[in-house]
Amino acid sequence: MRLSTQIDIAAKSATVWDTITDPTQQLHFMHGITRWEVAGPIDRGVGARYRLLMRVGSAEVGSLIEVVEAVEQRDMAWVSVTGLDQRGRWRLRERANGARTHVEFRLSYGVAGAGFFGFVAERVAAPQVQRHLNRSLQQLKRQIEHEQLRRDAAARRAARERASVA
Amino acid sequence: MTPDPSTVPRSPNGRSTSGPPTPAQPPAADAGQGGANPVTALAGLAGRLGGRAARAVTGAVAGRIPRADLDERDPDFIRDNLPRLWLLSSLWFRGEVRGLGNVPDEGPALLVGNHSGGNMTPDTLVLTLAFSTYFGVERRFHSLAHNLVLSAPGLGMLRKFGTVAASPANLKTALDSGAALLVYPGGDHEVHRSSFERHTVDFAGRRGFVREALRHDVPIVPVVSIGGQETAFFLARGDRLARTLGLDRLLRLKVLPISLALPWGLNVGDFGGHIPLPAKIVIEVLPPIHLRDEFGPEPDVDEVYEHVVRLMQETLDALAAERRFPILG
Numbered sequence: 001m002r003l004s005t006q007i008d009i010a011a012k013s014a015t016v017w018d019t020i021t022d023p024t025q026q027l028h029f030m031h032g033i034t035r036w037e038v039a040g041p042i043d044r045g046v047g048a049r050y051r052l053l054m055r056v057g058s059a060e061v062g063s064l065i066e067v068v069e070a071v072e073q074r075d076m077a078w079v080s081v082t083g084l085d086q087r088g089r090w091r092l093r094e095r096a097n098g099a100r101t102h103v104e105f106r107l108s109y110g111v112a113g114a115g116f117f118g119f120v121a122e123r124v125a126a127p128q129v130q131r132h133l134n135r136s137l138q139q140l141k142r143q144i145e146h147e148q149l150r151r152d153a154a155a156r157r158a159a160r161e162r163a164s165v166a
Numbered sequence: 167m168t169p170d171p172s173t174v175p176r177s178p179n180g181r182s183t184s185g186p187p188t189p190a191q192p193p194a195a196d197a198g199q200g201g202a203n204p205v206t207a208l209a210g211l212a213g214r215l216g217g218r219a220a221r222a223v224t225g226a227v228a229g230r231i232p233r234a235d236l237d238e239r240d241p242d243f244i245r246d247n248l249p250r251l252w253l254l255s256s257l258w259f260r261g262e263v264r265g266l267g268n269v270p271d272e273g274p275a276l277l278v279g280n281h282s283g284g285n286m287t288p289d290t291l292v293l294t295l296a297f298s299t300y301f302g303v304e305r306r307f308h309s310l311a312h313n314l315v316l317s318a319p320g321l322g323m324l325r326k327f328g329t330v331a332a333s334p335a336n337l338k339t340a341l342d343s344g345a346a347l348l349v350y351p352g353g354d355h356e357v358h359r360s361s362f363e364r365h366t367v368d369f370a371g372r373r374g375f376v377r378e379a380l381r382h383d384v385p386i387v388p389v390v391s392i393g394g395q396e397t398a399f400f401l402a403r404g405d406r407l408a409r410t411l412g413l414d415r416l417l418r419l420k421v422l423p424i425s426l427a428l429p430w431g432l433n434v435g436d437f438g439g440h441i442p443l444p445a446k447i448v449i450e451v452l453p454p455i456h457l458r459d460e461f462g463p464e465p466d467v468d469e470v471y472e473h474v475v476r477l478m479q480e481t482l483d484a485l486a487a488e489r490r491f492p493i494l495g
Binding site: 058 | 242245247249250252253260261262267292295299300302
């Protein structure tokens with residue numbers, strides 16, 4: 001089953017990239033995720049492994065995933081090593097001369113060999129997983145834009161203080 | 167249905183060491199003198215036939231009990247069946263499992279649960295699914311079950327899920343392999359308790375799990391579930407009936423439960439199972455109890471038993487307080 005969602009964030013792609021590749025940030029914006037741990041010697045980039053769990057229906061469904069593609073500020077893709085079969089991708093593209101970033105999140109999942117019940121379960125789970133993805137991107141947008149706002153406000157405050165001192 | 171493994175007399179190969187019961191012997195004087203007293207001769211004949219039937223049943227069951235072979239657990243089989251379990255657990259039982267992170271990430275652990283739902287135990291299904299998706303099917307997870315469960319036709323698949331016959335030998339093998347092992351000390355006594363006692367943890371004083379945890383030096387992880395006893399209306403255990411019919415000696419069955427269940431209506435014995443009502447199942451996994459850390463180098467079995475039961479009862483009371491309606495949850 002393949003799901004995807006997208007959103008525009010008013011921030012540079014470098015800022016978005018830093019957030020989505022930071023393992024300590026995942027639990028802050030990923031909806032439905034109950035566990036996200038680094039499982040290996042490196043914590044980001046190609047070869048990084050994470051153990052993640054997402055609540056779907058009555059179970060926390062998880063995988064050990066490995067990042068297999070990382071193009072700085074553009075694409076990051078992963079596949080599962082154990083657990084639920086999945087592959088996913090973050091796709092970032094700059095808009096408005098770099099002032100905004102178009103973010104797309106794709107996720108394919110399934111249980112190979114599960115037959116008819118696997119087919120049904122994938123479709124029954126799809127609305128809930130789709131909701132998790134949508135809310136994750138909305139939270140990512142809120143988080144990044146809010147931080148951006150605070151950084152801009154802090155810069156303006158500092159400028160005002162410098163002006164008043166002068 | 168899992169009996170307390172330490173209370174079951176068993177040989178090292180996992181089979182019951184108690185032989186078939188000796189049927190009531192007819193009076194010797196009448197046995198070889200048919201016609202001396204027709205009534206007594208008939209009684210003797212009935213006794214002999216009853217004895218043969220009893221031996222036949224015992225032999226049939228004993229012959230069907232598989233040897234404990236932990237390698238029968240098949241991760242690929244479990245993985246292929248997870249979607250089926252997930253559908254059943256999510257849509258029918260609206261299962262909810264909390265605190266699985268309390269199970270130690272590695273190494274053996276003795277998961278001790280309260281048992282509900284008659285012979286169709288939804289709590290085991292929901293927990294097995296949750297454990298397998300949480301830790302992955304690669305992590306060894308076994309459960310001990312009553313001989314009758316493993317020998318029942320059509321339930322051979324349970325062995326692929328890692329279920330083995332309840333015995334001290336199997337428990338040792340499972341824990342030595344580093345598995346998380348699920349036991350239900352209350353066994354058939356608890357699983358068939360009346361629906362009026364559905365919010366009671368009742369291990370019938372079976373302390374074997376504490377002794378085994380101490381012997382193998384593994385933590386006890388209490389697992390409390392609610393909702394299973396609402397999947398049918400359980401009227402009585404029928405323990406006196408079971409004793410009267412000699413089922414305790416024949417089949418290690420201490421109960422002959424009587425319930426109102428689908429599709430039978432009045433269901434005596436629950437041997438054919440039943441269609442469980444779609445009661446919401448909630449399971450809470452409590453933090454592990456490291457016995458020697460908490461109770462000293464030589465823990466008192468009674469004290470540990472009371473502690474575990476009290477913790478589980480308090481959690482069950484809290485879960486019951488959350489529950490607004492039977493079945494709906």
